[in-house]
Amino acid sequence: xxxxxxxxxxxxxxxxxxxxxxxxxxxxxxxxxxxxxxxxxxxxxxxxxxxxxxxxxxxxxxxxxxxxxxxxxxxxxxxxxxxxxxxxxxxxxxxxxxxxxxxxxxxxxxxxxxxxxxxxxxxxxxxxxxxxxxxxxxxxxxxxxxxxxxxxxxxxxxxxxxxxxxxxxxxxxxxxxxxxxxxxxxxxxxxxxxxxxxxxxxxxxxxxxxxxxxxxxxxxxxxxxxxxxxxxxxxxxxxxxxxxxxx
Numbered sequence: 001x002x003x004x005x006x007x008x009x010x011x012x013x014x015x016x017x018x019x020x021x022x023x024x025x026x027x028x029x030x031x032x033x034x035x036x037x038x039x040x041x042x043x044x045x046x047x048x049x050x051x052x053x054x055x056x057x058x059x060x061x062x063x064x065x066x067x068x069x070x071x072x073x074x075x076x077x078x079x080x081x082x083x084x085x086x087x088x089x090x091x092x093x094x095x096x097x098x099x100x101x102x103x104x105x106x107x108x109x110x111x112x113x114x115x116x117x118x119x120x121x122x123x124x125x126x127x128x129x130x131x132x133x134x135x136x137x138x139x140x141x142x143x144x145x146x147x148x149x150x151x152x153x154x155x156x157x158x159x160x161x162x163x164x165x166x167x168x169x170x171x172x173x174x175x176x177x178x179x180x181x182x183x184x185x186x187x188x189x190x191x192x193x194x195x196x197x198x199x200x201x202x203x204x205x206x207x208x209x210x211x212x213x214x215x216x217x218x219x220x221x222x223x224x225x226x227x228x229x230x231x232x233x234x235x236x237x238x239x240x241x242x243x244x245x246x247x
Contacts, residue, residue: 047074122193126163
């Protein structure tokens with residue numbers, strides 16, 4: 001892709017200590033999106049202490065569509081996604097996790113789903129099938145998703161899936177807070193948009209270990225859930241307004 005071409009889609013990848021996953025993930029995205037027109041990949045190095053940044057910089061030498069933005073310290077996944085979306089040049093965003101568990105070959109399906117759903121679609125949410133996590137982590141996710149869906153009624157079975165596709169301007173209109181990425185379906189519905197879904201095959205990590213735990217975010221997740229529920233309940237009806245001409 002020429003550096004002067006406007007990208008159609010930006011792939012945002014938060015990464016913390018994912019050095020071993022950079023090259024294979026970039027290669028898979030390149031294979032998936034090259035037939036679909038201009039694109040860009042933006043890695044957000046979220047305070048890594050390994051060679052994540054060096055791996056991205058090395059690939060940037062031969063890939064003008066690959067970009068790197070660095071956080072001086074780890075700020076979390078939602079902050080990394082926001083940094084990437086704000087820096088994106090493309091009108092459509094795809095987010096994936098940096099560990100290789102999200103298969104980039106599904107990206108064209110997300111783009112088709114967003115285009116096919118029309119202008120009222122604010123989010124295409126990935127939903128994992130055949131998860132490769134531990135039994136405890138799968139149990140944790142099932143419980144969290146059931147509680148969240150009961151409280152928020154967002155109609156989504158797997159908001160924890162990092163594979164998402166959405167218009168950039170829709171995301172930037174959402175209220176920002178830490179952990180926003182886990183509540184996007186409910187907040188997109190809050191803004192009056194519809195959702196679409198794509199089932200994706202979950203894969204094992206290419207390398208490394210998970211940066212996320214259970215007990216370190218349990219209580220924060222409960223507080224976030226209550227906060228999002230408050231936001232939805234406080235949402236006022238958006239008036240339909242039309243300017244009247246003098247003629």
